[in-house]
Every structure is written in structure tokens, then in C-alpha cells.
Amino acid sequence: MSWLTALLALVVVTAGLLRWRRPAWYWLTFGVVLATLRVLVRYSSVMDACGLTVPPPRWRLTIARMANRPAPESRPPRILRLRPTRTGLVLRLGLRPGQDAFDVAAACDRLRHSFAMYGVTSRELRSGVVELRMTGYDVLARVQMPAKGDNAPMRVPVALREDGAVHYRDYRSTPHALTLGATKSGKSVYQRNLVAELAAHEVALVGIDCKQGVELFPLARRFSALADNPDTAAELLDALVSHMEGVYHLIRAEQRITADVPDAEVAADIWDLPAHLRPTPIVLLVDEVAELALSPTKADEPRRDRIITALVRLAQLGRAAGIYLEICGQRFGSELGKGITMLRAQLTGRTAHRVNDEPSANMAFGDIAPDAVLAAISIPTETPGLAVTGDSSGGWARIRTPHTSMRQAVNACNRHAHRAPVLPGFAAFRPELPPTVSLVKIPTPTEAPASA
């Protein structure tokens, strides 16, 4: 087998170079090559031991009997593709008749031990084809994102998955999301990381941070509108609802034009509009939603109802108008009052950091992925940033964001400040910013050294 020979040659050459000191990436590559070789050499025996083989077909048994040869062995799934990665390797397997993707998923823990890997996960790509992702070490212990991401409009990398893949926040496939977690579980770092990644995209950022603005106001240069108290938040949400209605009118007007043109696409959302007409998409980030949903006094109730109604309307109708919600909080259940469960039902993307009790985890996953509830409550306290993410398909995964400091996020926002669009109707909410401080002190004429 030529690939096996090539791998062997690579290992021999690598081993020959062992006496020199090499950088970390060299040892990483060496480890990946060794792991690949180990998997290939042990593949058939491990698959057999894990019950992932099928008996040979009858015609092969008949031919062996007629030729008086030993009966052929049971056959493991075919290896369709093998791809070494930064963190381990990815095997694409073609299942034999009688094999099932569920059998492979159930055997993942046995495969992990047998191949001496840190983690093995499986997923069905299509009927009869399963992908096994193997990691050689705990990739979530110290998150290192790949230098190059697979970026697309409104799709940003936010975390690493436990199988070594990058976890993306894709606004066009999952428009609205909810992020939950107990205090000090890593919600703010997750949101900060999201803002730092979105900063480079053609998107308007709108924020509501009722923690007196401590999380979002330092990033203000990249924001088109910000609110730091419930009163301003109510007005900002009303402005967003009016903006949404305006965009709907625009889409409607454009539909009327294209309906007369045979074979032309009829616009149904902002992405169907021609680029010169398309309004800038908006991501609304809400930090600590309970501050908006709780009314401390009876007099605050009308404002609270106005806020929740606007949020529900944006969640129900915002997608087509290019308005996406990113809601963060410690809990998000019916105890926050009327309309909360209706709003939660619209938030398809769910991420739960460490939570203190099962009801809190149920608020994120109870209605979409019950398995993920157990995973969320077993996140240890000493790993902030570790989270469980799922969506309405019922699938879930463990993820961890890279530790983005506030300084790094502020630098990213300042670097892309020129991308913050001025939204019509939002002038009152545009953050007031002091002029940028120049680090290079330019001497004033009086300070300038006198020329000789």
C-alpha cells in the first residue's frame, strides 16, 4: 500500500532527525503521524474487537469453499478518506451492508481506548457514510483556533469543539441564539469574542447592556447604537422594530418590480435584494436579559411588557429583515414573566455555560436536546468558557471559546471602527465617544526645540 509506505518513510525520516531540537509544531506533526500510523495498523483488529465488522458475503464463502481456501475474514467499514488534522485525524468510513451509523456512534468510547486517542466522535454524513473525528489530546484545555478560518458573510468562528473542529456562529442558518450560564461561567468572554470576530464583517452592531454598560461600552467604537438602561433599551427596541418594518416595505417594493420580469428571482429577504439596495444586517446583542425582563416595581411593568413584546416581534420577524438576536443571561425561564417562553422558542441556537442546577440547563436544552442537559450540568467550575452548544436539530457538542481579553476585543473594535454604519433613525443611541488618544505625542509649537 503506497500510502502506508509513504507514512512509514515519513516516520523513519522524522525519527532520524530526533537528535536536533525542534519547535512545538514539529512534535505536533510527529504525534499526528504516529497516531495515523497506529490507527491504520490496528484498524481491522480494533474494528473487529469493537463489533464493527460484518461477515463476508456468501459468494466469497462459496468461492473459498470451492477453491479449498480458508474462509475470508469479517470485513470492517471501508476507509474512504483519511485526513490528518492539527489535533488528530478524520476518517471517513463507508459502511458495509448491515452496518449502521448508530453502531459506530455507540462504539466511539471503545474506539477511543483501542486507538489510544483522547476523544473519538462520529457523525453520519449521508446514508452509509460516517465521519470519525479523533483527537490526540484535550483540545479544550488550552484553546488554539486555526490561523485561517472558513469565513463567509455573517458566519464567524467563535469556539473550538471537543472534536477539534471550529464552531461557527452562522447567522444565516441560525438567526437568533440564547447563551446561558451561571455567574463567572464565561458568558461575557463568549460575547466579547463574538463581537471581536463580527467587527471585521459588514454588519451593524447594536447592544443593550444593562450592567451599566461595563461589558459593551468599552467596545463602543464598533457599535452603531448602544443602551445601558431599560428606558433607553425600550426606545432602542422600538427603533429596531420601525427599522424592520421599513426593510419589509423595501423588500415588498422590490418584489413588485421583479414579479413582472419572467424567470427573475422574487426577493423574500434582504439577501435576495440587489447589493446596492440591501440594508446592512444588524446583530442585536443583549447582555443580562433578566434586567430587561424583570420589573422591580408595578410602575415598571408597562415598560417591561413593551420591551418583551418588541423582542418577541424582532425574533419572529427579524430574520428576513436581516436583524439577528444574540441574547445572554443567567437564567431564561417562565419566572422572568409573560412572553419569555414565546421568545425562547424563537431562539434556535442554544449555548449553555456552567449552570448551577438542572432547571437552568433545561431552560437551554429541555425543549431541544435532553442529552445536552446532563452535559451542561457536569461542566466543572475550574474551566470557565467551557460550554455545551446545540440547535433545534437535536445535535449538541462541547465547545470552548479562546480567552479573548477585553483589551484584545477593544483593539479589534477600534481597528474596524470605520465599518460601524450610521443607521438612520438610531442617531439618539449612537455612543458618544471621546476623541481617540494618540500615543505619539506631537510637540506643540511652543514645545518644539528651537532651531540653532
Ligand SMILES: Nc1ncnc2c1ncn2[C@@H]1O[C@H](COP(=O)(O)OP(=O)(O)OP(=O)(O)O)[C@@H](O)[C@H]1O
Ligand atoms: N474561554 C475561556 N478560557 C479561559 N478563561 C475564561 C474563558 N472564559 C472566561 N474565562 C475566565 O472566567 C472568568 C469569568 O468570565 P466571564 O466574566 O465571561 O463570566 P460571566 O459568565 O460573564 O460572569 P458574570 O455573569 O458574573 O458577568 C473571567 O475571569 C475569565 O478570565
